Amino acid sequence: MKRRILMAPAPERSPELPWPMPRRRTLFLRAVQRHCPRCGGGHLFRRWIVMADQCPTCGLAFTRGESGYQLGAMWFNLLLAEAVSVGVFLTTVVLTWPNPPWDRLQIMGPLEAIISPLFFYPFSKTLFLAFDLAMRPVGTLVDRQEG
Numbered sequence: 001m002k003r004r005i006l007m008a009p010a011p012e013r014s015p016e017l018p019w020p021m022p023r024r025r026t027l028f029l030r031a032v033q034r035h036c037p038r039c040g041g042g043h044l045f046r047r048w049i050v051m052a053d054q055c056p057t058c059g060l061a062f063t064r065g066e067s068g069y070q071l072g073a074m075w076f077n078l079l080l081a082e083a084v085s086v087g088v089f090l091t092t093v094v095l096t097w098p099n100p101p102w103d104r105l106q107i108m109g110p111l112e113a114i115i116s117p118l119f120f121y122p123f124s125k126t127l128f129l130a131f132d133l134a135m136r137p138v139g140t141l142v143d144r145q146e147g
Helices: 024-032 070-095 102-135
Strands: none
Touching: 024 102, 070 102
8 A cells, every 4th residue: 555645835935034054064065166155046146257246046145244345255265366376386396396397387377376366256255155154144143333
């Protein structure tokens, strides 16, 4: 005798209810994919470096209401870009020792320093947002009134 399991339709999420906070690992995995760290929704970027103001799925504001908020994303971008540039330089020197291609390194180093921040820019924005959500989940912000 087979049992029939009736599934009720999923209730629609009320805008008053807070979005469930995912694990930190999930936050960062979603951010690496350039998705919203909180809900996993995509389409956060209109172009490669132009990010929407809020998530189209969950409505999370990407600036989190602070002046200077983008400095954290810039720091992440600098960290990622410089780590890759230094890593490529050191790997090239170690693998080609005792005769490293200094001429190529002098040309490729500055090119890498220009191109890698442009490449990592969208990832740094979503990664910093994930980092910020991990440290300060939504709903813990204290509204400040400027006087």
